[in-house]
Amino acid sequence: MTQMPALFHVDPRDDVGTALHDLAPGDVIDTLLVRQPVARGHKVAVRPVSAGSPVLKYGFPIGTAISDIAAGDHVHTHNLSTALTGSGDYAYDRKAETAQARGDERTFMGYARGDGWTGGLAGTRNEIWVIPTVGCVARTASKIAERGDARHRGKGVDGVHALTHPFGCSQLGDDLDGTAAILAALAQHPNAGGVLLIGLGCENNQLDALMGRIDPSAHPRIRTLRAQSAGDELAEGDALIDDLAAIAAKAHRSPQPLSALSIGVKCGGSDGLSGLTANPLVGRMSDRVTIAGGRVILTEIPEIFGAEHLLMQRADNEAVFDGIVDVVNGFKAYFTAHGEPVSENPSPGNVAGGITTLEEKSLGAVQKAGRAIVTDVIPYGARVTRPGLTLLEAPGNDAVSSTALTASGATIILFTTGRGTPLGFPAPTVKVASNTALAERKPGWIDFDAGRVLDCGMETVANDFLDKIVAIASGEQTAAERNDEREIAIWKRGVTL
Structure with missing residues (x-):
């Protein structure tokens, strides 16, 4: 022995x-x-x-x-x-210990956007985003973005990127509304110094209605193109990108406080160490950013089942508590209405990594929120407006939830993983390995090794991680950015015509 x-x-x-x-x-x-x-x-x-x-x-x-x-x-x-069942009964009783002030006055080099369409958030990138209203012009958007990126990258613009998707037509009601809400929110993102919206012309998701969802203060940095009305849609798109590049190039990085930062927190491909190393480490960052007056956004509602009480105990007031209850029970009802158990999780990869039940996964996952006070609960497609921790309605799927985090205003995403994934999203996506073996095996995917917590201690690694976040927020590329991994995925909830 x-x-x-x-x-x-x-x-x-x-x-x-x-x-x-x-x-x-x-x-x-x-x-x-x-x-x-x-x-x-x-x-x-x-x-x-x-x-x-x-x-x-x-x-x-x-x-x-x-x-x-x-x-x-x-x-x-x-x-x-698992011992999980359907919807639960909860009572408001704020009693959890919350994060205490630490006085961190660290700054990052970001793009000040003012108090209009970004609500005081600073961009961590100065990019031009080409967003199709409908999947029919997704390839058109990609062509225009590729040509624009070749002309303008590095000339006052950090990149020109198409955010493509297959939706925008043959949708009805809430399903169409969700698509439009996500695209309108993306168009108002602090990391986009300019936006080109491309429509086909006959789709359900019409350009004029989409523009009506966007804060008028953002309109000067948005251009629109209707492909069916254009003589040469590529040439017209090129000219509009050139116009936007001239506007975006006027922005410059300057020192910004952590209160101007908005981080989305996400876990994907978790293992048995995620709740011991990477997620608590991200939780320390949530505490530091919210204490400084910044914003943290937590989603993946099905992956807080069994741990929702930890968030409810930190609700800022009874109205926020009621919002948490509604979004949790609403998601459970969404599962049961489709004949699915609320505990249909963890994934095969989670199980192979040592996670047995959804309760175990959730108790580890909510640690990404640290001890921050929950100040708001917002629906899918909405934008964050309050400092502190916001709970966002979205499923656990990596691509759907990370897109929702970006659209809600996250200017950087902290993505923990024990199994590894190459995925990246429009906001810089920082991959945090729960174990050193993964970080060493996949250096092309991983940005930070949280496995060091076991050897070096949480405080030492937390200080190093905040340095890394500040560097990335100031322009250092993530692994996903270097690999040109940039995707969006929209939550499809209704019928297709």
Whole structure:
């Protein structure tokens, strides 16, 4: 038997610890004898749990034991099951400890946009975005953006990019409204120094109606093109891009306080270490930005099921609390109305990485919000308006939720991952590895190694991470930007004609 102090125990109340590297039967951790093989990121019982009893991690239940569990047992899908049910009843009782002031006066070099269409947020990029109203002109938008990028990148413009999608026609009601809301919000993003909206002409998502959704103060930096009305849509698009480039090039980076920053927080391809390293690290950034007067946006509503009480306890007031209840129960009803259980999560990759139930995944995921006060709850397609932590209605899907975060006003996205993904989005997407092995294996994907928390401690790594965020907000490219990974995805909720 080998002495291996290799278990991360989050809370003294917990029934399980997390293996920091692969364990074999017969290994001893302190006085605990490991009884089965346990992969890194998976759970080991630190005390017996009888069948039918809750299993605690993070100090809260992550499910119910479906058989007797002995100390030293591997705890996973074979002996642990979710306890989640449908919509819940909640009572307002603000009692959670919230983040305390730290007086961080750090600045980043951003693009001041004023108090009009950006609400005082500064851009972290000065790009031109080409946005089609409908999928029929998506390729047209791409061609115009590619030509414009070749002419203007590096000449006062950080890049010209098409944000393409397949929607905008054959949609009805709330489904069409969601598409229009997302595109209008993207057109008002602080990172876009200029926007070209391209319509076909006959689509449901008409250009004039879309412009009506956009703050008039943003109109001077927006141009429109109707492809069916143009003689040569590519030539006309080129001229409009040149016009926008001249406007965008007048903007320059200048020192901006953290109060002018808006960060979206997201996790994708999580593993058993995500809730121990990367997500708590991002939570420290949420605390620092909100304390400084900035904005943090949290979404992935189905991935807070089982941990929603932690956010409800930090609601700024009863109206915000009611908003959290409504969006959580509304999403649960969305699942059940389609005949799906609310616990249909984690993904196969999550399970392989050691996450067993949605409660476990959610308790780790909400740590990205730190201890910030929840000041607002907004619907899909809406834009953030209040300092502090905003909860945004959107699903957990990486592309859909990250697009929604961008549209809501996130000027940088902190994306934690234990499995890795190359995806990037219109806002600079900072990939944060939960473990050092991933960071070393995929340096072309990963921007920051949160696995260092286990060796160096949270405070040291948090200071380094804030330095990295400031550098990226000031213009340093992310791995996704270097790889030209930039996608949007729109939440499709209705019928297609």
